[in-house]
Amino acid sequence: MNMEKPKSGIIVNVVLILLVIIWTVPTFGILVTSFRLRDNVSKTGWWQSLSDESGYTMENYKQVLGGRTFTYKDSSGRTARAKGDDMLGAFLNSLTVTIPAVVIPILIAAFAAYGFAWLNFPGRKTLFVLIVALLVVPLQIALIPVLRDYQALKLNGTYLGIWLAHTGFGLPLAIYLLFNYISTIPRSIMESAFIDGASHFTTFTRLILPLSVPALASFAIFQFLWVWNDMLVALVFLSGAGAKMQVVTVRMLNMIGSRGQDWHLLTAGAFISMVLPLTVFLLLQRYFVRGLMAGSVKE
Amino acid sequence: MGDLFLPDKPGGVLQRIVTAFGRIIISLIIPVIAFVVLWLGFIFLRGSNASQIVVTLVAIVWGVGGVAALYIVTNYILQTLPIKWRKRFVPFLFVGPAIIILSYYLLIPTVRSFYMSFMGKFSDDFVGLANYKYIFTDRTMRIAFVNNLVWMVLGTSLSLIFGMIFALLSERSKIEKLAKSLIFLPMAISFVGAGVIWKFIYAFRPAGQAQIGLLNAIVAALGGDPVNWIVLRPWNTIFLIIILVWLQSGYAMVILSSAIKGVPVTLLEAARIDGAGEFRIIFQIIIPYIKGAIITVGTTILILTLKIFDIVFAMTNGLFGTEVLASQQYKQMFKFLHYGRGSAIAIVILIAVIPVMWYNLKQFGNREVF
Numbered sequence: 001m002n003m004e005k006p007k008s009g010i011i012v013n014v015v016l017i018l019l020v021i022i023w024t025v026p027t028f029g030i031l032v033t034s035f036r037l038r039d040n041v042s043k044t045g046w047w048q049s050l051s052d053e054s055g056y057t058m059e060n061y062k063q064v065l066g067g068r069t070f071t072y073k074d075s076s077g078r079t080a081r082a083k084g085d086d087m088l089g090a091f092l093n094s095l096t097v098t099i100p101a102v103v104i105p106i107l108i109a110a111f112a113a114y115g116f117a118w119l120n121f122p123g124r125k126t127l128f129v130l131i132v133a134l135l136v137v138p139l140q141i142a143l144i145p146v147l148r149d150y151q152a153l154k155l156n157g158t159y160l161g162i163w164l165a166h167t168g169f170g171l172p173l174a175i176y177l178l179f180n181y182i183s184t185i186p187r188s189i190m191e192s193a194f195i196d197g198a199s200h201f202t203t204f205t206r207l208i209l210p211l212s213v214p215a216l217a218s219f220a221i222f223q224f225l226w227v228w229n230d231m232l233v234a235l236v237f238l239s240g241a242g243a244k245m246q247v248v249t250v251r252m253l254n255m256i257g258s259r260g261q262d263w264h265l266l267t268a269g270a271f272i273s274m275v276l277p278l279t280v281f282l283l284l285q286r287y288f289v290r291g292l293m294a295g296s297v298k299e
Numbered sequence: 300m301g302d303l304f305l306p307d308k309p310g311g312v313l314q315r316i317v318t319a320f321g322r323i324i325i326s327l328i329i330p331v332i333a334f335v336v337l338w339l340g341f342i343f344l345r346g347s348n349a350s351q352i353v354v355t356l357v358a359i360v361w362g363v364g365g366v367a368a369l370y371i372v373t374n375y376i377l378q379t380l381p382i383k384w385r386k387r388f389v390p391f392l393f394v395g396p397a398i399i400i401l402s403y404y405l406l407i408p409t410v411r412s413f414y415m416s417f418m419g420k421f422s423d424d425f426v427g428l429a430n431y432k433y434i435f436t437d438r439t440m441r442i443a444f445v446n447n448l449v450w451m452v453l454g455t456s457l458s459l460i461f462g463m464i465f466a467l468l469s470e471r472s473k474i475e476k477l478a479k480s481l482i483f484l485p486m487a488i489s490f491v492g493a494g495v496i497w498k499f500i501y502a503f504r505p506a507g508q509a510q511i512g513l514l515n516a517i518v519a520a521l522g523g524d525p526v527n528w529i530v531l532r533p534w535n536t537i538f539l540i541i542i543l544v545w546l547q548s549g550y551a552m553v554i555l556s557s558a559i560k561g562v563p564v565t566l567l568e569a570a571r572i573d574g575a576g577e578f579r580i581i582f583q584i585i586i587p588y589i590k591g592a593i594i595t596v597g598t599t600i601l602i603l604t605l606k607i608f609d610i611v612f613a614m615t616n617g618l619f620g621t622e623v624l625a626s627q628q629y630k631q632m633f634k635f636l637h638y639g640r641g642s643a644i645a646i647v648i649l650i651a652v653i654p655v656m657w658y659n660l661k662q663f664g665n666r667e668v669f
Contacts, residue, residue, distance in 0.1 A: 009471075016468040019461075020478050023545065027485070029513060033499065037449045040369050044509055096355045101363030107366055108396050115393030124390075127398060134405045136548050138606050140645045141409035144415065148422075159358050160338060168404020168560045171397055179425070190603055200389055201374045203481050217435050229489030232629070239633075249491045254612055256495065263499060263511065270495040281487035286319055289553055 028077040034060055034267040039047055041264045085265065087272045089244070090251035094228055094276075096159055097238075097247055101166035101227045102220055108167065109174030109219070110182070110212065114204050116175070118190065128179070135172040142146035142168070145234050150237060151236035157240030166230075170223050177222075177291060182208060218291025221284050228277050248273035301521040319389050325388045326395025328373050329605020336365055353593070409649065416643035430643035434627075443622040446536050447605065450623060453537065454604040455597055457544045462596065466559055469552070469583060479556070483549035490546070490609030497542045498614060508585050530619045539621060547603070551596045556591035558586060598655050605651055624648055 035056045040049060049055060066084040077207050115121075119250050122248045146165060147156065155161035183209065195205045209216075231249040246254070255269050281288065318401045340361050373392055377385050385630065419426045465482050469475040502512030506524050510516040515525040528538050560583055570580050586593070608625035611617055617626045624644055631641035 012468055013473070016472050016474070018464065019468070020481050023482050023485070023548075025513070026500050026545070028497055029490070030496050042511065045511050047513070047516075061377075075512065087334050092351050093652070094354045096358045099359045104366050107370070108400065111370065111393045112397035115390050118377075119390040119393060121390035121394070127394065130406075131397075133400060134401060136602060136655055137405050137409060138602075138645070138648050138652055140606060140625060141412050141649050142404055143628075144446040144632060144641050145408040145411040146404065147632075148638075157337075158338075159362070163362055164400070168400050171401050172405070175397060194480075199378075200350045200393070204393075223369060225487060231489065231493075231612070232625075235629070236561065241637045245404070249489050249609075252489075252491045252495060256498070256613055262504070266536075267499065268493050270492045274492045279340055281484070282480075285483070292553060293551065293557060 020253065029272055030267040033263055034271050036060075036264060037270075038262075038264045042261070061272070064265050064268045064272065077232065078288065079250070081139045085251065085255055085259075085269060087248065087251060087269055090246050090248045091272065093245055094247040094249075094273075097162055097234065098167075098224060098227045100163045101170075102223045104163055105167040105170040105174045105223060106178075106216055106220060108169055109178050110209060111204070111215065112171075112175050113178035113182045114200075114208055116179055117198065130158075131172055131175050135176060137172075139169045139233070143232075147236055151240075157238055157242075157245060162233065162237045165225050165233055166223075169233070173222065174219050176217050178212065178215055181212055185211055214287065217287040221280060221288045222291050224280060225277055225288075321384065321388055322391045322395070325373070325377070325391040326399050328369075328376075332372075336369075339557040340365070351530055352543075371436045380448055409619045412642040412645050412649075415638055416646045418639050418642075421637055422638050426639060431647075433640055434643050434647065439622055440627060442620055443624050446621060447607070447623045449608050450543075451601055453542050454543045454547075454607070455600045457540070458547040458551050458591065458600050459552055459597055461544060461548035461553050463593075465548060465552040466556035467585075470556065470559060479552065482552055486549050488546065490542075491613045493542050493546055494610055494613030497538075497545070498529070501528040501538060503529070513615045529615060534618045535619055536617070536621050539610055539614055541605065542614070543604065547600055551600070554592055554596050555589060558589035562588045564610075596656065602652060603656055605648060 029046050032049065033041055035058070036046065036049055037055050037057050038060070040055050064085045065085065065088045071156050110127065112131075116124060142165075150156040150161050164285075189207065189211075190203060193207055198206070229249060231253060234247045234250050238250070243254075252269055252273050255266055340357075343414070368394070377388055377392060380388065415422050416430055417425060417427060419429075465478070469478045472478060487596075488496070499511075500513050501515075501527055502510075503515055504510055506519075510519050510525055514528065520523055529535055531538075566584060566588075567580060570584055575583070606625050607623055608629065609621050611621055611626045615621045617623070617630065625648065628641050628644040628648070631637045631644060
């Protein structure tokens with residue numbers, strides 16, 4: 001579109017810059033604090049440290065990442081000991097939960113989207129409407145029944161249990177997004193494949209999946225952010241396994257409880273929990289926005 | 300099994316039964332085998348005291364590869380069937396697993412939660428409407444309802460208003476890209492992470508001490524007394540809502556901004572030629588034109604606020620009068636171990652979502668789907 005921007009007055013820019021600063025300062029504050037010395041954090045505000053370039057350290061990250069016991073001098077000069085928070089372990093747990101919980105629903109949803117778009121079977125339309133309706137069913141409804149089954153099956157506190165739960169909760173959106181994409185692939189492309197004697201399975205894996213990469217990526221980012229940042233599902237279905245299977249969000253929750261005033265550690269921990277989603281988000285923002293549009297702007 | 304070789308009468312009863320049975324089997328094969336294989340894998344993994352990085356790698360390969368392999372194996376089995384049967388079963392290789400998993404994790408739980416909401420604490424005795432009576436009369440529950448309503452109204456409207464302001468301002472600014480990226484960024488942050496970020500903003504020290512929380516530092520600099528924001532009833536709920544607004548305005552901005560870009564230029568130019576001011580153009584042309592996008596963003600955030608849990612749980616654990624429905628449900632489940640009341644709250648949340656569901660379905664009804 002060759003549209004000239006409406007006149008951008010000074011006021012518009014000033015207000016926008018002001019708002020952007022307000023929006024950015026909270027995150028910037030914890031980033032600065034996470035590198036400050038323990039004693040300084042409790043003595044002065046982080047904004048005061050900006051004028052003084054000494055007093056930064058990596059020690060907070062070392063202590064939060066590792067699981068070993070640390071000794072430090074507390075404010076009155078006595079030697080105190082504290083156990084590390086093992087955020088590294090929680091980080092690996094989050095990865096173990098998240099990667100399969102992203103890939104499994106994508107695979108199952110892509111198959112289903114193809115089935116709904118290009119295969120004929122009884123009940124096709126009814127089933128599809130049902131899936132779309134499930135988009136808005138709150139996952140809260142599933143927690144108690146599924147948890148009881150998990151306890152009976154000893155699936156509570158296993159990766160498999162939480163993968164399948166995230167798969168179930170993510171599938172409606174996944175099928176909906178992928179269906180919108182796969183159903184618009186031109187029929188002629190598929191027909192040429194069938195003429196060459198390809199089965200539906202071959203057509204799907206060799207032709208449709210590679211063609212659908214943009215849609216798959218959109219959903220993947222959605223689901224990645226959702227699973228990585230989820231706390232409720234992890235609290236409910238992984239709590240049976242105790243601390244060794246805590247994901248980053250649950251570990252952060254516990255740190256808020258146990259280290260309420262240790263801001264140098266809390267901020268470092270929070271930043272570790274944010275670093276991967278922020279990276280993914282910044283690198284793949286284009287796909288994410290596309291997915292948001294497909295998921296919410298219905299024309 | 301001579302039956303299979305008889306000439307097929309279309310719609311024969313036996314054939315229908317075999318087809319239906321076969322379809323169910325095909326649908327079940329993948330989830331069930333996946334389940335068993337993966338389960339065995341984890342029992343094996345749990346037994347071996349491997350280091351965590353090994354567990355992570357094996358688990359990822361196991362989970363991802365396992366499900367993929369099962370589709371391939373099932374397809375291979377289907378290929379051995381006569382073509383007529385294959386044609387009937389193949390669709391269920393594609394949609395079956397999704398249907399089974401959705402049924403188990405969303406559809407059936409709705410029915411089960413509904414049933415359990417009429418049962419007692421351990422779901423072994425029928426108590427009628429007692430759980431519903433409790434959740435509508437209990438004092439804490441009443442606070443939760445009021446708070447949730449405040450969350451829905453303020454959370455949704457403030458996110459929409461800020462999203463709209465950002466969309467309109469950045470549209471008219473030279474730093475559009477940068478501004479949008481920075482405002483959108485909190486979308487990637489978890490509610491718990493945002494909780495830590497804002498807890499630090501709201502941090503409180505008694506008067507006379509150095510304030511390390513930004514908000515109280517500003518208050519102190521202006522000569523005021525520091526405030527313990529988090530425990531300040533009833534305003535603390537609003538301080539929590541601000542966190543949500545901070546997280547969600549970027550989402551609203553992105554959707555609204557793209558809708559605004561779709562407003563025909565000719566329409567805007569005509570209005571400008573007629574001498575309409577910018578504010579009139581915004582309220583009388585742009586906003587009515589993008590009503591659809593506003594409603595979609597609004598309903599999405601509305602549902603989010605209805606289910607809000609993490610922010611409250613991380614910031615206050617529901618203390619100081621900040622309880623909401625989802626945090627109450629969690630407590631009924633894990634703290635009081637009362638499955639009946641927990642289920643009843645879940646059903647109330649579902650019923651509150653139904654109007655939105657109805658609206659969404661109506662939208663889909665207008666679509667050309669097939």
